Amino acid sequence: MSYDVAFRFNQALDPSALTTLQACLHALTAAIDDCRNAGKPRDSDPAVLLLARHLGTVAEGIGPGGMQLRRACMDSIAELKRHPALVALAYKGVAYDAPAKKLFHSDGREAMKRLAEALGLARDSYDVRSNHGGIAVSGDVMLQGAELHVRLSLGCMGPGQEVLFRRVAGRHDHIGDRNHWASAHEFVQPDRFAARIRRELHLSAPSAEPARLFA
Template identity: 30%
Template sequence: MMDWYADCSYHAERKRRFHATARARLRQLVAELRLPAGRFDLRSNQGGIAVSGEITLHGEQIYVQVCQPVTRADTGILIRTCRDRRDYTGGANHFAPLSLLDDIPALAAQVRAVMATGPGASRAA
């Protein structure tokens, strides 16, 4: 079981595992949301040694980013709507705890709720 809250800063192996596991969970989220192949990007930015970096799922209507906030707040999953994969600012930010990465159906429900509030909501709902 992944400890999402084990500090990745200054721990290269822990950071590698955090990124690999988060990417795998975001792939599961893609399947749960039934996002069409070729209609999303999944990318990883390792960041510097002092931070966790971030793992991002960027679809045509949704943007989900996973990181360990340096504030230690339990807001490690950012969810917001977007207009397309070139939209990097999107709609309002919504946050969820990293522990939702261990419950993909619950995370998908939260993502769907956010999608229902954004551009293209009638298509996404």
């Protein structure tokens, strides 16, 4: 059964109590919900439009101007590129945080592919897989090749030991030789980390210089 209330109209006519972004956004969201419950179009509802404009007015009075904010956004993007999310997630953890865990597995797979490229592995010589596990754990991102197994996970062995790598005898060898450990910070530097892996595991040299797939 549809219903309508006058509260959103009263707020829209006198929004003087809405002085913060959080308060404005809450009022706007509530007005949109009221329209949905009443079966009214949201995009043309006068209360919704007035509250949205008030939100913009409040936002205009906070912080620096538009160009400075755009510059700050670009600086933030550059900073994130210098400090990849995987490093931050390694310190923060992703247990019971579904969006963080999704980002961990997505970025982890891409970073694992970059490592395979830095190692000079042929595309058909390895697999990259994810095991998400339960909500209380990060799960694993794994690379399994003819000579190498690499596993990325958070929280199992403590800070600085997010990456396990070991030499194996084929793509079906899931035991392999002695485990070696590395940090997430090392993992996101693929060329340097690949050199360490080759040195410590005495891997065969790549047959040819691989074509770069990632910038």
